[in-house]
Amino acid sequence: MRVLRAEWIKLWTVRSTWVTTLLTLALMIGMAVLMAQAIGSMEGPSGRAIDPKTGMTLTADSRLPGVTVVSLGYMFAQLTVAVMSVLVMTGELSTRMMRTTFAAAPRRFSVMVAKTLVVLVVTVTVSYAGLIGAYFATEDMLTGASAVDLSQTVQQRALVGVGLYLACVCVLSVGIGGLITHTAGAICVVVGVLMVLPTVFQIVTLSSDAAWVHDIYTYLPSVAGEQVILQGVKPPAEGEPAGLRAREGIAVFAGYAAAVWALAAVTLKVRDA
Template sequence: MTLLATERIKLFTTRSPWWCALLTLAVTIGFAALITGTTDAGGGSVAATQFGYQFGLPVIMVLAALSVTTEYRFGTMRTTFQAIPNRAAALLAKTAVVALLVLVIGEISAFGSWGIANLLKPSADFALNSSADWINVTGVGLVYALAAVVAIAVGLLVRHSAGAIALLMIYGLAVENLIRLIPNVGDDIYKWLPFNVANRFLTGDGSNRGAVLDGPPLSTSSLGTWWALAYFAAFAFVMLAIAITVTRKRDA
């Protein structure tokens, strides 16, 4: 508990988490208001309220990466490892605190987006009537939290804010889609890429969408909903395990 309290204090006494949290909420809820406000009266779907999820995700990953790279930048990571020789315990505590914060931000953004849609268009059917609807909303926090674990792992491996953020943004915004351009095997590889699989968890087969563009992009993964979540979680924790192993073997 002492480690968790220490990491909580370090996280909440810096400005970047607050700014990233506010930006995530503004982007996701703002897009929900925009998309809902431009649909026909009575139109729309639960999935449409979560359209901003894909724009909040990069900000969340920046938040998580900065929670690590900022410590390397100012040398406080060295002090942490001197005070806590068990580096794995210190890093797991940091990961737990950041992931929990991101989970809360994700749920607030998802339900805030859903709430603003109901407020702006009370005549539309935004009721959470099915498990797919519930996952589409509540699943945002889970995906954000696991994405934060991935970002922390990248931050530990790269250790520089600009490099880690650039790597995360390039991969998240471009690399997975570019993989599809590889002749013959591109689409087969893309089915197993982590963020494509994460979208499978959120969107399922898309049966609850009002239109193709409603909500996060549909996934081409063939995994079932909960298997997709398990796959993304496994990827996140394997990345974290690699990062902790590397961190334990090199100088702080």
């Protein structure tokens, strides 16, 4: 408990924590409001949604679900969460201040656990606060078929899944920060794993019919984890191969995060600070 308290104090006495936290909230709420306004601008005189390209009325099935609008900010918030989580480790490892921490708390594994727990609590709290803010900010903009229906299980799962997804991003980033120790390098690796790698495989998938390419793409960390948010709300198109189920996807992502975190914990224990 003393280590936890110490890490909590250290986390909130660093300016970057306040910046990344406020930026996460701004991204989650701001992106939802922008998308809701874009949907509202498609409303025709009769109140029906009109496709600006074709001029045709959009059916309920073709409209963007309200829960997707509310949760859209997670795609951008994962970057700020990753930066905050990486800095929790690299902020001390890169400056050798970790030696002072280990002098006060010699049990290195306890320090690693405490650092992870404090940033995980902040991440989950901020992610759900951002969702609540996005919901109320867009409540009057999303009407009819685009309204959020909290009575639907798939929509409940999507909203809960945002917190689970960002929690996995947090643990994965802490692990990568512990392994690489340098802030810039660790952030580059996290961004590469979460965003660049899926984009590359998506491009290759579009230009190749090889089944193994799609299989690898399906099991990439962020692609697998996003299924808990996307499935049921955005079903696969006709002819598109189905990916992992929601529970399977988030379990795969959690497995990646846990494996990297465990490797970082072992490395931290045997490596000179």
